[in-house]
Amino acid sequence: MTAASTRTELGAFLRAARARLAPAELGLAATGRRRTPGLRREEVAAASGVGVSWYSWVEQGRVSASRAVLDAVSATLRLTPDEHAHVLALGGFAAEPITEDGDEVVELLASWPSAPALALDHHFGVLAGNTPSRLLWPDLAPGENLLLRLAQLPGYEQPLYELLLRFRALAQPDDNGVRQVLDELPRLRPDLAHLWRCRAVRRSSSWPVDIEEASTTLHLRCTMLRPHGDDLRTILLGTPRDPATHTWFATHPSLRSS
Incomplete structure (x- = not known):
């Protein structure tokens, strides 16, 4: 439109x-x-x-x-x-962050106890996250934009690029929130100018990603899911691709104590 x-x-x-x-x-x-x-x-x-x-x-x-x-x-x-x-x-604005009081999307995120999962709005703003997601991004707060946060983390160039391709493919170019995100990325990371100049898009909803975390490499398959009948929310799920990654999440002390 x-x-x-x-x-x-x-x-x-x-x-x-x-x-x-x-x-x-x-x-x-x-x-x-x-x-x-x-x-x-x-x-x-x-x-x-x-x-x-x-x-x-x-x-x-x-x-x-x-x-x-x-x-x-x-x-x-x-x-x-x-x-x-x-x-x-x-109007070009993001919806309010999801609250945990009986929200079925938050319950859906909790159903993945050993895989990081986030609920995102159509600007990739964080609405909610499960416990495994907080192992990777403990300071990621509801309302914060995932793309802008990843742009500030060292070693996240590959996940950032893959998400950016999907963001461009899904976004409405005349959306105020979309323009704000695309304008802010070059200011945060001018060293990645080649990514911002690229106009490539990708619509595939699943892709592999490797994340360096605490002297180990986590191998995940990211999948973007849309709750039925919900055009404003996307679930980003990171499923472990190997036994070591699954074990890292499943046996992490923070998960065992939660």
């Missing part, structure tokens, strides 16, 4: 959400006959703390809305978490 078509889709989604919400749900008194169902634009704007003209332009696809505006409007329109994430994606 182009930037203009994405803004148009965002406006259409907000109009549909506005139409299904009754004034009484915002504590508004009925004021005469309404030509169309749901809330008026000025009512949504006032409840969201946004100017009427600006909100109208957002619905018309004429301007790009800030994250703060989209969060406020989503709250006013009583959007579900999935709908809110969809609005943020259309």
